[in-house]
Amino acid sequence: MTEDAFRRALEQVEHGPASTVAPAPHVPPLEREVPEHPSVTALRARFGAAILRHEVVSGDEHIVYIEPDRNVEILRWLHGDPAQRYDYLADLTAVDYGGGRPIQVVYQLWSIPHKRALRVKAELPLDRLEIDSVVAIWNSANWLEREVYDMFGVIFRGHPDLRRILMPYNYAEGHPLRKDFPLRGRFSRAEQTRRALAMTVEDYYSPYELDLARRLGQPLPEIFAEMLEGRDFAREARGEEGDGA
Amino acid sequence: MARRTVVYEVTRTPELAPDGSLVHAPVVPVEAELPAEYREAIHGEHMLINIGPQHPATHGVLRLVLELDGETVVRCIPHIGYLHSGFEKLGEYRTWNQIIPLTDRMDYLAPLIYNCAYAMAVEKLMGIEVTERCKVVRVILMEMDRIFSHLLWLGTTAIDIGAFTVFLWTFQQREKIYTFHEAYTGARITTSATRIGGMMADLPPGWVEGVREWLREFPRTLDEVETLLTTNAIWVGRTQGVGVIGPEEAINYGFSGPNLRASGVPYDVRKDKPYYDYDLYDWDVPVGENGDVYDRYLVRMEEMRQSARILWQALDRLPDGPINVDNPRVILPPKSKAMSDMEAMIHHFKVVMEGVRAPVGESWLSVEGSKGELGMYVVSDGGSKPVRWRVRAPSFLNISVLPKLVEGALLADVIAINASLDIVLGEIDR
Numbered sequence: 124m125t126e127d128a129f130r131r132a133l134e135q136v137e138h139g140p141a142s143t144v145a146p147a148p149h150v151p152p153l154e155r156e157v158p159e160h161p162s163v164t165a166l167r168a169r170f171g172a173a174i175l176r177h178e179v180v181s182g183d184e185h186i187v188y189i190e191p192d193r194n195v196e197i198l199r200w201l202h203g204d205p206a207q208r209y210d211y212l213a214d215l216t217a218v219d220y221g222g223g224r225p226i227q228v229v230y231q232l233w234s235i236p237h238k239r240a241l242r243v244k245a246e247l248p249l250d251r252l253e254i255d256s257v258v259a260i261w262n263s264a265n266w267l268e269r270e271v272y273d274m275f276g277v278i279f280r281g282h283p284d285l286r287r288i289l290m291p292y293n294y295a296e297g298h299p300l301r302k303d304f305p306l307r308g309r310f311s312r313a314e315q316t317r318r319a320l321a322m323t324v325e326d327y328y329s330p331y332e333l334d335l336a337r338r339l340g341q342p343l344p345e346i347f348a349e350m351l352e353g354r355d356f357a358r359e360a361r362g363e364e365g366d367g368a
Numbered sequence: 369m370a371r372r373t374v375v376y377e378v379t380r381t382p383e384l385a386p387d388g389s390l391v392h393a394p395v396v397p398v399e400a401e402l403p404a405e406y407r408e409a410i411h412g413e414h415m416l417i418n419i420g421p422q423h424p425a426t427h428g429v430l431r432l433v434l435e436l437d438g439e440t441v442v443r444c445i446p447h448i449g450y451l452h453s454g455f456e457k458l459g460e461y462r463t464w465n466q467i468i469p470l471t472d473r474m475d476y477l478a479p480l481i482y483n484c485a486y487a488m489a490v491e492k493l494m495g496i497e498v499t500e501r502c503k504v505v506r507v508i509l510m511e512m513d514r515i516f517s518h519l520l521w522l523g524t525t526a527i528d529i530g531a532f533t534v535f536l537w538t539f540q541q542r543e544k545i546y547t548f549h550e551a552y553t554g555a556r557i558t559t560s561a562t563r564i565g566g567m568m569a570d571l572p573p574g575w576v577e578g579v580r581e582w583l584r585e586f587p588r589t590l591d592e593v594e595t596l597l598t599t600n601a602i603w604v605g606r607t608q609g610v611g612v613i614g615p616e617e618a619i620n621y622g623f624s625g626p627n628l629r630a631s632g633v634p635y636d637v638r639k640d641k642p643y644y645d646y647d648l649y650d651w652d653v654p655v656g657e658n659g660d661v662y663d664r665y666l667v668r669m670e671e672m673r674q675s676a677r678i679l680w681q682a683l684d685r686l687p688d689g690p691i692n693v694d695n696p697r698v699i700l701p702p703k704s705k706a707m708s709d710m711e712a713m714i715h716h717f718k719v720v721m722e723g724v725r726a727p728v729g730e731s732w733l734s735v736e737g738s739k740g741e742l743g744m745y746v747v748s749d750g751g752s753k754p755v756r757w758r759v760r761a762p763s764f765l766n767i768s769v770l771p772k773l774v775e776g777a778l779l780a781d782v783i784a785i786n787a788s789l790d791i792v793l794g795e796i797d798r
Contacts, residue, residue: 288449
């Protein structure tokens with residue numbers, strides 16, 4: 124390996140990978156006949172302009188790009204319509220391609236009665252990372268959306284309990300799976316150690332639980348009681364928490 | 369679809385037991401007969417307690433915050449992330465082959481299933497069809513690790529519910545599978561056995577015979593465990609009707625694997641999206657009826673027997689031939705050739721230094737893991753490293769149902785229900 128490549132690799136570790144030269148994902152890589160998928164045909168007929176694109180990847184995997192603002196409407200129909208019946212949300216995740224490209228929220232659906240798979244994607248521009256929550260359709264989306272929020276910073280409107288799930292509640296370095304997030308974190312090693320040592324007991328409880336303890340009349344250490352004075356937990360779960368960027 | 373409902377000669381209504389051989393532990397509903405004045409008296413005495421993260425019954429570093437009304441759970445809030453290692457982020461800085469060692473550290477109870485699932489997803493993305501021998505070898509390894517994982521589940525769950533002997537018996541069998549892991553890969557847990565396009569090596573001599581010999585005596589352990597547990601009054605009393613979830617809800621909450629099948633949904637990736645010729649093997653999908661802890665136990669017991677059935681057939685059909693694809697762009701040439709042949713040396717250099725390249729595209733592929741549906745989502749921009757590598761960890765979704773399952777249960781049942789879900793924190797936290 125040349126020295127140049129070595130330096131590039133080091134830079135990647137420090138600053139995150141540079142965006143690649145590959146074509147943007149919203150341009151289909153190859154012009155070819157896209158095989159039919161019964162659900163896509165039905166979606167087109169019903170929702171028209173809200174169905175942006177249809178792609179087939181890796182042989183037999185169908186992807187439908189939808190208008191992010193109408194995701195709940197479309198997914199609810201896919202879940203409920205007897206001819207579609209995508210009753211099993213296999214996966215919900217996000218992809219960041221880096222280079223300022225939109226973040227894709229990916230719904231991997233599976234229909235147990237029809238034995239059919241469909242991937243639905245919604246692209247969110249980086250300056251408006253918000254989409255409606257689908258917890259009301261599939262309960263399994265609850266933790267999956269929390270994970271996407273934690274890792275990518277996508278806000279799911281209407282989620283019952285949107286807070287960090289894998290990272291600590293007071294994590295202040297941002298959203299780790301974003302491409303602009305360096306591998307070792309945003310803070311220096313010294314700062315990370317300092318913060319780890321400065322963790323207090325209340326950092327291990329969500330504000331909601333502390334509030335619960337207070338309402339149950341459980342004796343709280345004074346520091347907790349002070350902390351809880353006049354705070355709005357519903358708002359905090361959404362906004363202030365941990366957006367260190 | 370071959371579907372087999374698991375039926376055992378255990379009645380679920382103790383007063384109807386014909387010969388009185390089965391005596392259930394008395395289950396007294398706590399809130400039903402409590403006089404109103406007592407209810408009044410204890411009203412408001414809710415209590416918030418914390419279990420874990422370092423607790424033997426949480427099967428890893430899981431932390432539960434429980435709101436209790438006396439001994440009844442009102443609310444349960446799980447906290448995860450204590451084992452978060454950022455594998456998915458790390459994977460974006462590794463070449464496709466370098467990710468394989470990360471995969472077996474997620475589910476260290478069934479590492480080979482993770483190795484195989486990841487390799488399959490990348491091979492699908494690259495359009496590589498592995499050799500026939502490789503397919504059968506992977507089926508053998510995956511089914512062996514399914515038994516491997518279910519045995520651990522059986523032993524630890526029995527301990528959690530109070531039966532210690534089972535743990536010793538299942539770990540004797542696990543030890544033998546550890547030996548097979550070690551003989552093949554050199555490691556007992558961190559196997560890293562697959563490569564893109566094949567396996568790290570062919571099976572060592574005598575390995576297949578060893579597995580056959582183990583398969584002959586292994587079902588006896590299951591029989592012995594069944595005599596201990598299946599009609600045991602304490603076991604039945606602690607597990608039947610505990611942690612019940614119906615089929616529709618189980619699907620909606622994202623249950624998969626044995627947990628989902630215990631609720632009566634015959635969804636098995638091996639049957640519904642067959643890979644590696646699973647549709648050609650002769651085996652059944654065990655399905656429960658009641659969706660409680662007891663049915664999850666029965667389904668897993670039967671699944672081990674079915675896995676043994678698949679193993680026998682796979683060992684019989686194991687074809688000769690190369691184990692790796694004949695493609696120098698993904699597979700390393702033999703070391704002797706790399707030292708003597710110029711072209712082989714260049715391929716060797718390129719595969720090691722640059723890594724295998726995947727075309728632009730993505731693939732979401734799932735296999736039936738030991739805990740449930742294990743999905744691997746790989747996104748490539750044409751480079752030798754993934755843009756995104758996502759693992760749909762079955763335990764992550766299974767444990768997210770815990771708050772619903774334990775609502776209204778007794779504190780002691782929380783331990784039983786949590787154990788019955790067969791979680792592994794390595795894949796939950798990733």
